[in-house]
Amino acid sequence: MNEEKASSRYRWIGLGIGLSIGTIAYFFGVLETVKFIMALIILRVIIKKPTYGMILYILSIPFVSDVNTLLIGIVVIASYCIDFIRTDSFKFKFTPANFFIFLFAIIIAINTFLSITPKGSLRDFAIHLVSIGIVFVLIHSKKSKKEIYLLSVVFTLTAVIVSIYGFYQFFHGVPMGSGWIDVSQNPDIKIRVFATFENPNLLAEYLIMVLPISIGLILYSKNKFTKICFSIGALIIFVCDLLTYSRGSWIGFAFSIIVFILLTDFKKLALFIPVGIGSLFLMPDSVLNRISTIGSLQDSSNFYRFNVWNMAIDILKDYWFSGIGVGYIAFRKISPFYIKTMSPYHTHNTYLQIAIELGIVGVIVFLLLVLFIFKMGINSIINGEDKFIKISTASYIASLCAILVHGMAEHVFFNPKIILVFWLIVGMNLSIYRVYKEV
Template sequence: MTESFKRKEFILPITMGICFGFLYFKLPLSIFAFIFLGFITMIATLYSIKIGICLSVFLMPYLPFTVDLLFMIFILFSYIFKGIFRKIDPFTKETVDIPIVLFVIAIIISTITSIDPKGSLRDLVFQLVSISFVFVIINNIKSKKDLNILLTVFVITASISSLYGVYQYITGLKMTDMWLDKAGNPGIVTRVFSVFDNPNVLAEYLIMTIPISIALLWNSKKVYKKIIFLFTTIILITGLALTYSRGGWLGFTFGIFIFILFTKKRLLLILLPLGLLILPFLPVTILNRILSIKDIADSSTSSRFGIWLTTINIIKDNWIAGVGLGSNPFRNAYRHYSRNSFIYYHAHNTYLQTAVEMGIAGLIVLFMLISIIYKYSIKQLIKGKDKWIKVITSGILSGLTAVFIHSFFDNIFFMPKTIITFWTLISLLLVLLRLSTSSNEVI
C-alpha cells in the first residue's frame, strides 16, 4: 500500500513535465517562458498568499494591466478558497472602513446611472479589484516582519522602474510633443516615463513610493540596509526629476514636508532655508520647468484651464449623480460641452473628475476617505509608542499627501496602475492600524 502511494506521488510532476516539454517544442520561447513563469507564480501563490501579494506588487509596473488584474483576481479567489476553513476579518472594524464601503457603493451607483454603463464597467472592475486587494493584504500581512518585506519589495520594484527611466534619459528616448511646450522649455530633450506610458503617471507612482524608501532608510539599524535604501531613494528621486512633472515635484515637496513634520520637525529649520538656497544651483532645465508653473501661456497650463472650465460646466448640469464612472462617459460628455476639436479622456484633476463622474455625493465620499485617513494616521503618529510603526506611517501618509497634491493637476484614478498603487497604500495604512494595537515585534 505504501509503495503504491509513493508511486502515485510521481504522477503529477511527470505529467506536468510531459506537458511543459510538449509546449516547449510547440510554442515560441517567449510565450513558453510566460506560461511557465505564470504557472510557477500561481503555484507559489497557492502555497502562500503572502508570496502572491509580494509578486503582485513587484510585477505590477511591468505586466499589461489586464494580466495584472487577472493575477490579483486569482490571488483574491485563492485567499477566499484557503480561508473557507478559517476566520476572515473583512477590514479593521474601525471608522476608517466606512468611507471605503461608501466609495464602493458610490462607484457602483455611478456605473448603473452612467450615460455609458458599458464604458463605466471597465473602470468599475479596476476599482473593485484594487479595493478587494486591500481586503487580501490586511488579512495576510499581520506582522511588522511581513510588512517590512512587502515595503522592501515595493521600493525595489519602483527603483527598477526608475532606473529604466534614467536609461531612457541617457539614450535620449524621443517623446511626443503633447508632453511638453518646447518653446517655453528649451533644453529638455525628453521626459522619461519608464514602463508607465506617460511621465505624469510615472511621477504619481514615484511620489507614492519615495517617502516609503526614506522611511525604510530612517528605520534601518544596519549599515548595509541604510546604504541600500539610500541608493533606492537617490534613484527614485532622480527618476522623478527626469519626468519633468511639475505636479509631481510639487506633490513630492509637500510629501517630504509632512514626513519631516511627523518624524523630526526640527529638521525643517535647516531644510527649508537649504531648499531655497539650492534653487539657483539646480540644472537650468529643471529651474526653467519650475518657473514655467506661473506661465499661463504654457500649452500644458492653458489646456488644463480649458479642461477644468469645461468640466465645471458639465458638473453644473450633472451635479446630483454625475455622468458616470470612468473615462468613456467623461469623453462623451466633454465632446458635447467643448468647443475644442481635441477630446480629453479625463479632467486632469481628481477632485473635479470625481464630481463629474459621481456627482457631489461622490466627491463628499472621497473627502471623507481622505479626512479619515489623516485622522487615524495622525492619531497613530501622536499617540503611538512604536517608533518603527510611527516612521512607516509617516512615510505612507507622506506618499498619499504627495499624490493628493498632484491630484489637483492630474487624475490618479485614470490609469489602472496608479489605482492599484493608491489602494495598496491605503491597505498598508490599515495594516499599520492593526499592528499598532497588537504588535510588539522588533524589526
C-alpha cells in the first residue's frame, strides 16, 4: 500500500514538473526553457557541492556580464551558507586580517550611504559586498590542499582561454580605442588586445593576478607532463600580457616575480636579474619602445595621468576625512568642480582614489589589510614545512603584489570584474593561511 502511495505521489510530482516546463516553453520558448532547466541542474549541483559553485564563479568572471557574475556570486555565497546550516559545520575562523576586512566593509557601507550621490554609490557597494562575502565563505569553509590546488588550476585554465582569445584578436585585427596609445611615441603598435575585457589595461590587470599562480603550479607539479602543461599555460598568459602593451602591468609582474623568488628561493634572485635583463634583447622593438616611454611626459598617456593626479589632490584636500563616497559615479559628479580640462572616470591611481572615495581612514585600513595579509603569508612560509603551502602562499602574495604595483598607475577598483578577482585573490591568501594553521 505504501509503495502505491509513493508511486502515486511521484506521478503527481512528475505531472507537475511536466506542466511547469510546458508552461514555461509555451510563454518563453524552447531555448529559454532549456536554459532554465540547465540553471536548475547547476543550482542543484552547487548547493550539493559549493566548491563547484566557486569553480563556476572563477570561470564566469571574464566571460559573463557583470550583473550575471554578481548573481552567480550571490548563489555561491548562499550555497556555502546552506551547507554550513545543513552540516552544522560553521565555526568562526580567526585570521589576523579578519578585523580589517570587516572594518573596510563597514567603511564602504558608511561611505555609500553618506556619499554625495548614495544612489550612484550603490553599484560599487553591491560589488564589494558580494566580493567580501566570497572572502567570508572562503575563510570559513573547510579547505584542503587539494581544493586550493583545484581552484588554482581553474584560475590558470580560465586565463589561458582568455589569452587565446587575445591572440585571435592580435592576428585577426581588432579596432583600437582612441587614447589607448600615443602613436607619435609608439608608431609600431597597431593592436592592443583586450580579449573579453573592455580595454587592454583591464585585461592586463586580470592576467598579472593569475600569472604568478600559474608559475606556482609549475614549481609544485610533481611530474614532467604537468610541468610542461603549466609552463605552456604560463607562457600563453605572459605573451598575451605583452600584447596588451600595458606598461603598468609589466612593472607589476616584474615586481611580483622578484617577490615570488624572495619568498621561495632567495638565491635565485641573483640568477633572475641577468636573465631578466638578457630577455629584453629578445623582445620585439614595439615592446622595447613601449618600455622606453615609461615615466616619459612626452607620452600623452603619462602626461594625462600626471595632470589628473595633480588636480585630484585638490579633491582630497577638501574631502580627506569624510571621502566623497564609493565608486566612479560619485567621482564623476564632483570632479568637474576641480578638473575642468578633462573628464576622467577616476584618478588612475588606486591609493589616491581610495583616499578620495573613503577618506584617510579608508585608505589606512586598506593598507593595513594588505600589510597583515603579507605578514600572515611570510609567517606561514618561514614557519611552515609543507612545500605546497609555501609555494601557494608565495604565488598568491606575488599575485597581490602585481596588482597593487599596477594600482599606482591605474585604479584597480573601477571595473567590476577586476574588483571580483582582487577579492578572490585576498580570499585565497586567507584560505591558504587557514590550511597552514590546520595542517
